[in-house]
Amino acid sequence: MKLILSTYLRTMKERDEFDVLIPDLLQTMGITPITKGQRGTRQSGVDLAAVGPDITVSESDPTYGKEKLFLFVLKQGDIDRNVWNGQGEQSVKPSIDEIFTDYIRSHISANHRDLPKKIILGTTGDMKENVKPSWSGLTEFYHDKAAFDFWGANEVAGYIEKHMLNEHLFKDDDRTDLRRTLALIGEPTYTCRDFDNLLRRQLGLDVSGNIEAEFSNDQLHKALVRINMAVRMVSGWACNDGDTKAALQVSERALLWSWHRLLKQQTRSTKLKTVYADLCGTYAYNAAAYFKKIQPYCLVRDGLARQTESCNLFTLTLFEHIGLLASIGLFITYCGAGNDELYDYIELNDIADALVGVLKNNPATSSPRLDGQSIDITLAVIFLLIMDRHDEVIEWVRKMINRTCSMFYMRRGFPVDSDNIEDLIELDEARPSRERREELMQTSWLLPTLAGWCGILNQEQLYGELHNTMTKDDFPNICRQLWHPVANDIFNFMYYQNACRETGECEAPIIFEEGMNEYTDRMRQIMASERHQVVEASPAHQADLFGIDFVSSRHFRNPVAPSFWYRFLPEKPDAILAENAEQTQVAEQQIPT
Known part of the structure; x- marks a missing residue:
């Protein structure tokens, strides 16, 4: 495991990866970070400051366990002569000199000024032999002012293994599942079942999502820290293999199951809220890595088609990417207000441009092949409308109506209602009977x-x-339906699994009235139904994390609640709205189940 960790660390970048890992590691060691470096600000040589007992020395050392002020200088890669004393601001020696000439003199609070200081040079690589004499000389020069330590990849891996991977529930079974996940994450058919097992044990959940092990807030906090670390390891491994989509999907699963467990904890702990914000940041970071890789292919004609040979597989892949892009955009849109750092990873307009590019450059986007792809379509339309891309949405809807109605009418190439890929292949290749x-x-x-x-x-x-197309005599008899989640029940399921099998109501058969206004009146009645007010009841919405609900829709194939997206209906005159309100109570009881 230490070798795996060391190899993983050597692939990390300093910014947004290594500098995020170290604070989490320190917390499991009982050391509390008090500051961290920020982009565009002068740091006076210190990338991270922390206070806590020094357990990095031998237990026989008189200073073992004594509280100290830790000042970290973090770098990426090996420390060679150029990194040690080069011309740039990121050189090691000038940074350490600046700590003594500036940081210690003017940046330490009165509470920590009298604490013993320990400067730690941390890196994702090693220290080259030709630098070690200079390091020894520098530490000897300042030895009366501070203690020193070097944390290279091997040293950090050792601390992670000791303090993060062996603590509490991270036992042999979890370590085995983590190894298997790292070994198989690059395989296209791998379902991450081992990582799922690890998550369940860490969160104290059984296979149905019920609590199997009761945790205190402190135990759950430590479990979430370890989960975040495991997600970074697995997603980093996947990204190094070029599979940023797998990295993103691992992040989705951890994000959703952790939120499910937090809801069952029924606590308002600020500490838990903070560590969950870190998980949100990990998801956003992996989303940015995925987006950066896929963006160029979105903006050229048939760019995504280069990744597949099968027409069926291409259509499935195409709508999967539509759903991923839309859910990322909605997550940033609705969660960024509570965590401004999320906006640093991706520009929302860039996501909208990429999504529009997919629609314009891939004609197959007008031909959904599985009925469940209506989820990805709804997510994409919601996001594009929020981003004021109305004309592009109208054009896409027009093409889908023309194409889908034609395919149903001809009884070929239509979206299969079972969402079973084998049924889709049978339809296209086996020439089944009428x-x-x-x-x-x-x-x-x-x-x-x-x-x-x-x-x-x-x-x-x-x-x-x-x-008009669907009322033709020879148009197939299709039962049109929508699934409506019930506000009081849906949140027990939707963050852990597909909720359609467990709760909700099916509106069927849906009659298409001849006039569109009659159809939209029915939409307004459902939207006004108290039974279906899922937005107000959403715990994610109440916590300013409403974007999680859209990630859940995509990940677990839960349709977006119609009572939410019906809210995009244009307003009607007050008199008509009042008349609709009188009919709402009756309408609630007319939804066939």
Whole structure:
């Protein structure tokens, strides 16, 4: 394990990776970080300051366990002559000199001024032999003012193994699962089941998401720190193999299951809120790595098609990336208010440009092949509307209506209602009978989703085309339906698994009225139903982390609550709204289940 950790550390960057890991490590050692370096500010040589007992020396040392002020100088890679005393501001020797001439004199608070000082040079690599004499000379020169230590990759790996990986619940089974995950994370068919097992044990959950082991707030805090560390290791390993999507999906799972466990803890602990914010930061960082890799392919014609050979696989991959981009954008949009650092990772306009590029440069985006892809479509439309890309959304909806209705009418190339890839392959390659094809289109979430967006976008002509096509005598008999989560129940499930199997109500069959206004009136009645006010009831929304709900929709394939996206409907005159309100109570009881 130490070798794995050491190898992982050598791949880390100083900014946003190594400088994020060290504070977490210090907390598990009982040392409290008090400051950290920031971009664009003068740090007087110190990248991180912390206070706590010194357990890095031998137990026989008189200073063992004594409280000290730790001042860290953090670097990336090996410390050679150029890094030691080069011309740039990042050189080691000038940084340490500046600590004594500036930082210790004017940057230490009165509470810590009299504490013994210990300067630690930390790096993700090693110290070269030709630098060691200079290091010894410098430490001897300042020995009466501070103690010194060097933390290279091997030393940091040792501390991680001792204080983070062996503590409390991180026992042999967890270490074994972590090794397996690291070994297999680059395999395209790997499902991360070993990492899931590790997460469950760390969070004290059984396979159904129920609490299996009761934790104190302190125990849960330490578990979340270890989970964050494990996510960084696995995602870093995946990114080094070029699989940034796998890294992002690991982050999604840890983000959602940890939130699920926090809700069951029923606590308002500031300490837990802080460590969960770190998990949000890890997700945003991995999202940025994924976005940076995929962005160039989004902006060229058929750019994403280069990654696949199968037409079916390409369409599935295409909508998967649409959902990923949209959920990232919505996460940053709705969680950034509570954590400004999230905005540092990705520009929202860049995500919107990339998403629009995918739609314009890949004609297959007008031909969803699985009914469940309506989830990715809804996420993308919500995000693009928030980003004022209305014209692009209207054009996309128009193309999907024309293409999807045609495919249903011809009974080929339509979105399969089972969301089973094998059924999709059968439809395209086995030439099934007419009866079998109609069996694969018995239900549809996509059609009422498109009808709803027609109403929201005020596209009466498009709605009319949709209605007229589906009322043709030889159009297949498709049961149109939507799933509506119930506010009091959905949050017990949606952050841990697919909630459609456990809760909610199905509105079916949905009748497409001839006039679009009648259809949107029905949408408003559902939107006003107290039973379906999931936004106000969302614990993530109440904690200014509403973006988590959209990540859950994509990750666990939970449809976005219609009562939320119906809110994009344009306002109606007060008189009409009052009339609709009188019908709301009746409408609540008319949703077939």
